[in-house]
Amino acid sequence: xxxxxxxxxxxxxxxxxxxxxxxxxxxxxxxxxxxxxxxxxxxxxxxxxxxxxxxxxxxxxxxxxxxxxxxxxxxxxxxxxxxxxxxxxxxxxxxxxxxxxxxxxxxxxxxxxxxxxxxxxxxxxxxxxxxxxxxxxxxxxxxxxxxxxxxxxxxxxxxxxxxxxxxxxxxxxxxxxxxxxxxxxxxxxxxxxxxxxxxxxxxxxxxxxxxxxxxxxxxxxxxxxxxxxxxxxxxxxxxxxxxxxxxxxxxxxxx
Numbered sequence: 001x002x003x004x005x006x007x008x009x010x011x012x013x014x015x016x017x018x019x020x021x022x023x024x025x026x027x028x029x030x031x032x033x034x035x036x037x038x039x040x041x042x043x044x045x046x047x048x049x050x051x052x053x054x055x056x057x058x059x060x061x062x063x064x065x066x067x068x069x070x071x072x073x074x075x076x077x078x079x080x081x082x083x084x085x086x087x088x089x090x091x092x093x094x095x096x097x098x099x100x101x102x103x104x105x106x107x108x109x110x111x112x113x114x115x116x117x118x119x120x121x122x123x124x125x126x127x128x129x130x131x132x133x134x135x136x137x138x139x140x141x142x143x144x145x146x147x148x149x150x151x152x153x154x155x156x157x158x159x160x161x162x163x164x165x166x167x168x169x170x171x172x173x174x175x176x177x178x179x180x181x182x183x184x185x186x187x188x189x190x191x192x193x194x195x196x197x198x199x200x201x202x203x204x205x206x207x208x209x210x211x212x213x214x215x216x217x218x219x220x221x222x223x224x225x226x227x228x229x230x231x232x233x234x235x236x237x238x239x240x241x242x243x244x245x246x247x248x249x250x251x252x253x254x255x
Contacts, residue, residue: 056165059085063169067176073102076176080153086169088154088162094121098149098177105254106141107183108132108148109174110229111192112162118155123148128230132189135230135244139251147181149174151196167196179216186214186222187250190229197224204228208246211253225250 062085070076077097089095096113099122108124116126124132133143152170156162174197178186188194191204197214198207204226212224227246228239 059169064172067172070176073180080173088156088166091157092154093118095153096121096123097153098147099123100147101145104147104181104183106146106185107181108146108187109193110150110189112150112152113155114159123150131230135247139247149177151193171196179218186224188226194226
């Protein structure tokens with residue numbers, strides 16, 4: 001239970017709130033937030049937090065129910081395009097749904113669309129996608145034989161880091177894609193995507209380099225590898241050798 005304004009502030013930050021309305025939104029002085037024994041918490045900030053939390057919970061429930069309706073990828077794509085429970089859709093140009101073979105043996109998952117993906121409406125078509133294509137070609141895998149998606153189907157404004165609530169609302173759509181494609185392997189691109197799928201906070205440096213397992217809603221166990229996101233590799237060329245070893249590990253297992 002959130003019972004202090006310090007906790008409320010922390011909750012706001014984790015949820016992506018970066019603006020307040022009013023000259024003095026709240027005070028962080030502990031004496032101002034200690035309620036008397038048995039007295040209910042009635043601060044307006046608590047009410048605002050409760051409303052925001054309830055809205056997030058409702059949106060997550062709505063996305064789960066929406067995803068469950070889909071019997072195939074085409075139906076899911078249309079349901080995601082018509083979903084209005086995530087504010088990212090308001091600033092995005094396109095809904096960037098997963099793309100590729102519906103019976104892919106390998107599924108690649110990133111965090112969110114970038115500017116090029118938002119403009120074109122397909123995942124990994126910009127510089128990051130070009131690097132991914134080269135790495136796939138180097139191990140003899142054709143992009144068209146894979147299925148490529150993101151945790152988020154909408155681009156965050158300015159490519160900012162998605163909030164936990166945004167990822168939570170969109171995650172059921174990704175999980176349904178995994179269930180419908182039913183790949184044998186998942187290759188996760190970047191720590192944020194890995195944290196979302198596995199619901200943890202492990203850095204990618206600890207997650208990569210070993211096989212993990214993901215269990216779908218219908219009980220299927222899928223082998224998972226996590227590695228660096230191509231966008232990160234473009235900024236940190238020194239890490240490409242580690243990513244290359246991850247791709248070679250994938251190739252060795254599927255051959």
